[in-house]
Amino acid sequence: GMGAWVLGALLTSVSLLVHRVRTTESRIEQFRLAYLAIGAAAAVLFSGLDYLSRYDIPFPTLGPVFATLYLFFLAQTLLRLRLMDLHELLGKIASQTVLAIILAAVFTVLTAWVDENTSLFVFNTVVAAFVILILLDPLRTKVEEMVVRIFFRERFALLGTLSVLRVRMTAVIEISELARLVLDALHETGRVTHASVYLMAEDRPGYRLLDSRGPLPVSLLDTAAARGVLFAVASGQKAVLLENVERRISVMRVQAVEGKRFRDELKRLNDTRAALLQMKAGISVPLMSNDRVIGFLNLWDERVPEAYASDEIALILEVSERMATVLENSKLYEKIRERDRLAALGEMAAGLAHEIRNPLGAIKGAAQCLDPKKLPGEDGEFLDVIVEEVNRLNGVVTAFLDYSRPLKQSFGPTDLNEVVTRTMRLIQNDMPTTAELAVELDLRLPRADGDAEQLKQVLINLVQNAVQAMGSQKGCITVRTEKPERFGDFRSAGGMEFVEVRVTDNGPGIPADQQPHIFVPFFTTKQKGTGLGLAICQRIVKNHGGTISVQSRVGEGTSFIIRLPALPPEVTEGALPEGTPAP
Structure with missing residues (x-):
């Protein structure tokens, strides 16, 4: 009877392998599966020939030898290609064994004491079946948890930590606190030697x-390094494993x-392999939001393969x-x-402006009535200073009101080339003779x-800042x-493309220690600046769903980069006529 079961299992294995050989596209995989199919066929053949001895036909018993060799090669295939995780296999065997013993004990207790009473035996068998069905799922969960806790303590600690993290993250709103919570918890399990969180950069x-x-x-x-991982994510991979990538490269x-x-x-x-090594990631999981990759959670235990x-x-x-959800909520x-801060600021600004103005x-009226030109010496100069x-x-009060006032926006398909052309034409006459203004337009630019x-207000502010930064020195503002093609590829994983406007000067540049603060309200390096110009620019760009960033080196110049989401081709085609900006 046992031999028949083994023979049936081998026949099933051969049929599945033959079907796989016929359907796979890889020639290398076809060869490997073909060898396994031949080995299984040999094991089936010689196992069947062992039955000849029952009919007094002399034939050596070779079935067990070929079956053992076949199972050895099959085990090597499972291990090398990781078709089944060894830890998981051992855990399943142990938990199923314990579960079978418990359920067999339940059945035995309910049926063993029944002697020859057939009706009572049938009744108890039905009761035992119902008890087993009721206990099966909860008992399986408890037994598997117990086996993992006893025999695989580190794995149990990691599973417990991950389960607790899913709950604890729901009470976190700060992004930095979220990263600290997740990384500390994972690192303390002892199953992680490297852990990191990456988020989409706003400045580049x-x-x-x-x-x-x-x-x-x-x-x-950067973009070029991330492309391989993003392509893997776009192709449907929920996690990118270094070992799988290296195995595929070898094949x-x-x-x-x-x-x-x-x-x-x-x-x-x-x-992809280079990106994973740069991030020191054995497994990299994308953080997805609205079909966009907004970051990565990376883990690695470099001490063991297939960690x-x-x-x-899972x-x-x-x-x-959960992390991606928390990031979006944040x-x-x-x-x-x-919004609440600006609303409160607006109410305060309105009253303050009235009281100050x-x-x-x-x-100002009193100073002008005194007529500084009629006063002798320094007295007239003092009155001029008062008026100035x-x-x-x-002007500071006006800028403060502009910053605190809610933006009144009228969005529509906008040709950025036309916006740049009209804005530069508007400020061309106000440019000093020492500053040259150059415009470079990409005619393939989609609308935004x-x-x-x-x-237009943002561009005017940036160009005026560049003029003031260059001062009396000769320079060029472009x-x-x-x-950008690379940037488009970078966003393509999220199904979104961007357009870019750069305002570049060859002035003195911005010191590195000042760059993180230039968009902070009221931060200024000018003697008579309000510190609100760039803050207003950033607010406008963010309300457009874009970003504004700075790249600068002292002595070389500064570039402000505005990135805005591009409209899809179908929207662009049905947009306003070429050269007409939205109102």
Whole structure:
């Protein structure tokens, strides 16, 4: 009877292997599966020939030998290709064994004491079946948990930590606190030697390191490096494993197939491997929001290969989903807090402006009535200073009101080339003779959804800042529009493309220690500046769903980069006629 079961199992294995050989596309995989199918067929054949001895036909007993060899090669295939995790297999065997013993004990207790009473035996058997069905699922969960806790303590600690994290993250709103909570918890399990969180950078294309544990990974994963991982995510992978990428690279190098498709895939795999090594990630899980990759959660235990089992990876994926949700909630919270802050600031500004402007008007009127030209010496100069400073303070109050006042926006398909052209034409006559203004337009630029007047205000502010930064020195200010190909690839994983406007000067540049503060309200390096110009620019750009960043080196110049979401081609085609900005 047992031999018949073994023979049936081998026949089923052969049929499945033959079907797989016929359906697979990889020649290398076909060869490997074919060898396994031949081995299984040999094991079936010689196991069947063992039955000849029952009919007095002399034949050596070779079935067990071939069956053992076949099972050995099959086990090697399972281990090398990780078709089944060894820890998971051992845990399943142990838990199923314990579960079977418990259920058998229940059945025995309910049926063993029944002697020859057939009706009572049938009744108790039905009762035992119901009891087993009721206990099966909860008992299986408890037994598996007990087995993992006893025999795989580190794994149990990691699973418990991941389960607790899913709950604790719901009470976190600050992004830095979220990263600290997740990384500390994972690192303390002893199953992680490297852990890091990357988020989408606002100042340049790429992902910037938010926090890490263990050896420090690269601080910025730029566009070119991230492309391989993003392509893997776009193809449907929920987690990118270093061991799988390296195994696939090894297989392709053995194949050595010619052709562009083969070379492109090998390059993508090498790019993915390089990105994972830069981030020091054995497993990299994308943080997704609205079909966009907003960051990565990276883990690695470099002490052992194949460090994480499938159920651990499933929990890691759940943690990453919660992280992405918390990140989006954090952004919404920041927007609400900013809105409330501006509302309170606006109410205060309206009353403050009234209280300040009335005495300012009186001071200015009195100073002008004294007529500084008629007063001798320094007296006239002092009155001129009074009038000048009153005008400057009035400008500060006006800028403060503009910053605190809610933006009135009128969005529509906007041609940025036309906005740049009209704005430069408007300020051309006000440019000093020492400053040259150059415009470079990308004629392939798609439209953006924006308010042309507000974007014009941003460009005027940036150009005026560049003029003031260059002072009396001769220099050039360049305003350029473009749709960067690399940046488009970088966003393509999220299904969104961007357009870019750069305002560049060759002035003195901005010191590195000042760059993080230039968009902070009331921060200024000018003697008579309000410190609100760039803050207003940033607010306008953010309301357009874009970003504004700065790149500068002392002595070389400064570039302000505005990135705005581009409209899809179908929207652009049905937009306003070429050269007409939105109202």
